[in-house]
Amino acid sequence: MCDLQNQVKRVLSARGLADADAPVLLMVSGGSDSTAMAYVAASLRESGVIGTLGMVHVNHHLRGADADADALFVRQLANVLDIPLTVADIDVGAIAAEEHGNVEAVARRERYAAAREALEGLCLKQGVPTSAGRIFVAHTVDDRIENFYMRSIVGTGPGGFRSMLYLNGQVARPLLDCAREDLRAYIRERAQAGLPIARDDEGNLWREDATNKHTDRFRAYVRHEIVPRAEARNPRLRETLTRTMNQIADEDDLMGELADEVAAEQVSWLGEGEGCLIAPGFANVRLPLQRRVVAGIIGCMLGPDERIESASVEAVLAGFADGRPNGGYVVNIQGNLAVSANKQGVRVEPMAAFRTRRKRA
Numbered sequence: 001m002c003d004l005q006n007q008v009k010r011v012l013s014a015r016g017l018a019d020a021d022a023p024v025l026l027m028v029s030g031g032s033d034s035t036a037m038a039y040v041a042a043s044l045r046e047s048g049v050i051g052t053l054g055m056v057h058v059n060h061h062l063r064g065a066d067a068d069a070d071a072l073f074v075r076q077l078a079n080v081l082d083i084p085l086t087v088a089d090i091d092v093g094a095i096a097a098e099e100h101g102n103v104e105a106v107a108r109r110e111r112y113a114a115a116r117e118a119l120e121g122l123c124l125k126q127g128v129p130t131s132a133g134r135i136f137v138a139h140t141v142d143d144r145i146e147n148f149y150m151r152s153i154v155g156t157g158p159g160g161f162r163s164m165l166y167l168n169g170q171v172a173r174p175l176l177d178c179a180r181e182d183l184r185a186y187i188r189e190r191a192q193a194g195l196p197i198a199r200d201d202e203g204n205l206w207r208e209d210a211t212n213k214h215t216d217r218f219r220a221y222v223r224h225e226i227v228p229r230a231e232a233r234n235p236r237l238r239e240t241l242t243r244t245m246n247q248i249a250d251e252d253d254l255m256g257e258l259a260d261e262v263a264a265e266q267v268s269w270l271g272e273g274e275g276c277l278i279a280p281g282f283a284n285v286r287l288p289l290q291r292r293v294v295a296g297i298i299g300c301m302l303g304p305d306e307r308i309e310s311a312s313v314e315a316v317l318a319g320f321a322d323g324r325p326n327g328g329y330v331v332n333i334q335g336n337l338a339v340s341a342n343k344q345g346v347r348v349e350p351m352a353a354f355r356t357r358r359k360r361a
Helices: 002-015 032-046 065-081 092-099 103-126 141-154 180-192 218-233 237-266 280-284 287-302 310-317 351-360
Strands: 024-027 053-059 085-089 134-136 267-269 276-278 330-333 337-342 345-350
Touching: 002 032, 002 180, 024 032, 024 103, 032 053, 032 065, 032 180, 053 065, 053 103, 065 085, 085 103, 092 103, 103 134, 141 218, 141 237, 218 237, 237 267, 237 280, 237 287, 276 287, 280 345, 287 310, 287 337, 287 345, 310 330, 310 337, 337 351, 345 351
Parallel strands: 024 053, 024 134, 053 085
Antiparallel strands: 267 276, 276 345, 330 337, 337 345
């Protein structure tokens, strides 16, 4: 058990994920990964490695009685570890139907929105700014590898093959070097050692989501069909692919720094809710950096939980042609953002701001 705790402790320190002064909110579903994360975090709190803990569980109401049982298990886990718990009840199906959106995308958005709200409350209680807090999610090396193969199939943008970030804003992934089976072994060892443990009504040490086995779902298909075959060819797949993804991440970080320099020179943010203006000189920037800068612009405007569509990035870049802004160009992209071009540059703004500006003109 100490080996896993020390491994997580090293990741926290090496990656700058959290320190003894940082309030930490744990996103806990009740599955083996997040359950193990809660036990490890509680141990690290007791040893002074991380600060005050809080826990959030989101009941999406997508799996009926099973979802309610997940929430009950997480309540028991929070009581065992003496961690304050926030349970958010969100009817994701109803929201997705109303918005005509993808259920999984809506669930992710609402889950992180609930986590950010819970983190604000935790930091307020501790008398520290919200920016000082961290949200821990229980993604593992298995999740990272699955993401790698999923993106290999459907395509990805710049840096996508690094798969996951250890730290993305306030969201930290302290288990990203840990294997799922090691986390499950850790929980079993706790139970065998007689340490405080949570069990559901059937005596299980964590909750299993039956949909994880449905291979008609993309991630489950990759998990049960593709990864095992890759491991059969290379039994050290986790080690090999993690090393490759980290090398990609190092180069991605360098490209990100270069893109930040370009953005500082070429992008001017306008007033609140008015978007930004990309200078004419941006047309002469190398295409890989252009894509990164534009993806960053769209991400800033839509928020950290929105996935940036490559079609949206290309639509913004189409505002430049033959080394200058493509005058008269207008297009609507994801998030109801308007992209328009004139001799001053390419403007990206909310559609409402675009229409108001056109009326004035």
